[in-house]
Amino acid sequence: MTEKPTLLKQVIVYTLLTIGAFMMAFPFVWMLSTSLKTLGAVSQLPPQLIPNPVQWANYETVWNRVDFGRYTFNSVLIVTIDLIGTLVSCAFVAFGLAMFNFKLRKVLYLAMLATLMLPFQVTLIPSYFIWKSFGMLNSYYPLLIPSFLGGAFGIFLMHQFFKSLPRELYEAAVIDGCNPLGIFWKIYMPLCRPALSALGVFTFIGAWNNTVGPLIYLQDRELYTLPLALLYLKSDTQINTALLMAAAVIVTLPVVAVYLVAQKQFVQGIASTGLKG
């Protein structure tokens, strides 16, 4: 802005922003606080902000009761494979779309954009039928295999990035005797690290928070992911609020941690693609 705002105006801006930030953050504080309360303190009025006594045992209790170790392992496994598949396949396909001239290129590009708008509920039942015919229900295949086939959003993001690199780079590599696979892997992949990290953060958060997929495809309890385990825990009438809140913290913490570490890429990724996470 041009003129330095007056002190009064600055105070107003800070006050409004702080009130807003407080309203956004306070539910998290409350979640943490409730998760550390005893059963009696949970329903005490007026509510305690800082639990007294602090009941760390809630975490231990809920962790053992629901086998969160297992579900954390499942979630980490799925997210890791999904991440590798998405990053490699989206970059791979986007490289093809950006670098080569072939007959179906325009059609594929438009089809990719159209896929972005396709609502998931339309393809849900047929996809389920496909996995059922393959005999792959109640396994991780339906959640993982598609990530190796390139998603429209990731391809779009990587395509924009490849297009921004100078064409001479590719031609120089060809003269040096590289084949396209080598050029992609050795030259372009390292170059597109910023775009890959933005896509990586999106993919991580999307996969970690995915509810519909696991809900439909996974039946055995041992296969559940963290959000799904939390959903079932919620239906358990025996569970009390403090334990439920401790479970919610366990499920939320990893994804918030990743966001805090990678927030710059994430925010830039959203702003540059204009798409929601």
Added chain:
Amino acid sequence: MHKQGYWGYIFTLPFIVNLLVFVLFPIVFSAYIAFTQWDLFNAPRWVGLDNWIQTLTDPPFWISIRNVMVFSLIFVPLQTVFAFIIAYLLNQSIRGKSLFRLFYFMPVVTPWIAGGILWVWLYNYRFGLINWTLDSIGITPIHWLDNKHWWVVIASVAIANVWKGIGSSMILLLAGMQNVPKEMLEAAAIDGASRWVRLTRIIFPLVSPMVYMVMILSTIASFQAFDVFLGMFGSITAGIPEQHMVTNLIIYRDAFLFFKMGPASAMAWLLFVIILSITLFQRYFEKRWVHYD
């Protein structure tokens, strides 16, 4: 030069498979299933327009459409207005921008199932923090999620959804505002334009394409709401009362709990048509207030 065609197909092959198997086939198949009676196990039986007529004449579908409509009428304007104000405030020359941004964005990355548990507790009639706060400033506590009026319940979910989604709209609007040329604002300031005039006559018109996009995206998202309602009401065993159901939850329930694939497919297509019409409708009014260079 390498053979362009050959390598082009090699690189895009995964996506071609994806399009054929997980996009094209599902679209065609889903359109077919919508005209059949099918339980996923026996062969589909052609029933003509039955599923469509049944869906369009039974109340649950219309109740769910009413719910998502009210949901989006509360959620979209609230979220857009507040996101715009926050973005405008963050665009001033102040310190600690990234810290504020961090707070506003944190709910976006939180899984809805955890967010749902949290909000159900905040909305709790007897012990919830919201009612306690209201009570201590002399307002009668409100039945939020257990209200006998459906619209209070839907509005409560919409408010929680604003908390969850405001960060992403704010980021987009902030990106738009940072693109407003500084010289233009300086020139206007020298000519004596007040802050309010600069906001309404320069910043808003220039950011309006982004505002439009934010509104379209959040409208589509609210008609497709699934996670938020599952997170707030979701106890899979007990079920959600019809009065509070949204369309995608009915589709999920009919297909995967009741194995009625035909009606579920028809409903999925109807929802798609409604979303598409609303998007086109918004586009029609776009010309009135959105400015492009």
